[in-house]
Amino acid sequence: MSIKIKKNEDIYLDRWEIIEGNAFDCRILVSPYNRRITVYEFNLTRDNAAKEMLKVLAEKASENSLDKIWLKSKTGYRNAFTGAGMKLEAAIPGYYKGEETALVFALYLSKQRQIPSNDRGKELVDKVISKSKGVTVKRILPEGITMQWGEKEHCPALARLYRKVFTTYPFPVFDPDYLKSTIEQDSTYYITAWHNRELIAASSAEINRPQQNAEMTDFATLPQWRGHGLAGFLLEQMETRLKEERFRCLYTIARSSSIGMNSVFGNAGYGYYGVLIKNCNIGVGFEDMNVWAKLL
Secondary structure: OOEEEOOOOOOOOOEEEEEOOOOEEEEEEOOOOEEEEEEEEEOOOOOOOHHHHHHHHHHHHHHOOHHHEEEEEEHHHHHHHHOOOOEEEEEEEEEOOOOOEEEEEOOOOOHHHOOOOOOOOHHHHHHHHHHHHOOOOOOOOOEEEEEEOOOOOHHHHHHHHHHHHHOOOOOOOOOOHHHHHHHOOOEEEEEEEEEEEEEEEEEEEEEEOOOEEEEEEEEEEEEHOOOOHHHHHHHHHHHHHHHHOOOEEEEEEEEOOHHHHHHHHHHHHHHHEHHHHEEEEOOEEEEEEEEEEOOO
């Protein structure tokens, strides 16, 4: 399966692959656009299998001009992956059914990729955490704005919104057909904010039903509507739905350069759990991404 965007020139050529070795197997997403391999699932049958898996994946990355490999794992694999040369970058408490932490590891294959894009990222996080302590945010939806759950017929408007807000994005959200496919596969929920008939803001949740977690993502607000706290309203609505559906862990991977989005999560009771260096191609290039999470 490939992920593509309909343009004169395809830039999203992400593809799923199953890799099998003597002591491992894994399902990966190869992303030339993000210059990375994401390991979504893996099985290791002996102690040194992590080294074997990373060696095979590093060769594949080199063949495709990729320079980052990353994955999430249970805590029991910590020594296996650090021993294989991976760096522990972050954690997501309760990722596995609200009971067990996920560790986020990365292997860098170039010096440039492991240099942070934001040398003031930690300073920003500390500021957000300091300001959010003891803060209770009372939200009142601005007059004339209504919220709706995203449906397939909203996908053209969603794609136009994302195109207006983002210069680049790690996934083909500028393509209505891609957005529609995520709804049809029941892999993503969208929440939208409208003023009259104009879509002015939206966000989504990528849901993992087996592990009872969801990634809160794809926040976008038209420039002229910023400052009204719409991201907070979208997050609140999504959280309410996910709580009703018995999801346990909510997390986000937010651009370290965005004090606004980091503040939204800090003010909503999320904790900061690490930074992923140059994790994806978003905004104006490769950016560091902060990990925030909370348990329901």
